[in-house]
Amino acid sequence: MAGQDEEFGASVGRGLWSFPSGEWVTIEQELVLNTPGEADGLARVWIDGVPVLEQGEIVYRTTDEVTIDGLMFSTFFGGSGKEWRTPSDQHADFAAFRFYAPSP
Numbered sequence: 001m002a003g004q005d006e007e008f009g010a011s012v013g014r015g016l017w018s019f020p021s022g023e024w025v026t027i028e029q030e031l032v033l034n035t036p037g038e039a040d041g042l043a044r045v046w047i048d049g050v051p052v053l054e055q056g057e058i059v060y061r062t063t064d065e066v067t068i069d070g071l072m073f074s075t076f077f078g079g080s081g082k083e084w085r086t087p088s089d090q091h092a093d094f095a096a097f098r099f100y101a102p103s104p
Helices: none
Strands: 027-032 040-047 050-058
Touching: none
Parallel strands: none
Antiparallel strands: 027 040, 040 050
């Protein structure tokens, strides 16, 4: 897989967008679950309304019982060595999460 790292896993969209300091940024993400047995899942990302990523042929699940039922994310500042440390304290605020799902 392109962007696959033996130690840290898959990197999706690395370098396709950045976040300006001191400004709110709107991030939208759409996930379309695959049909079990098919690689037809989809991921899309928009930053401030601009499409920045579309990746298809994704397998998220192998049975119909697997669904999306929540959100988990993590952030990190940089790489794995001391040279990646920030010279001063940093913070990030996350707000106004909204979830949408199609009607069955």
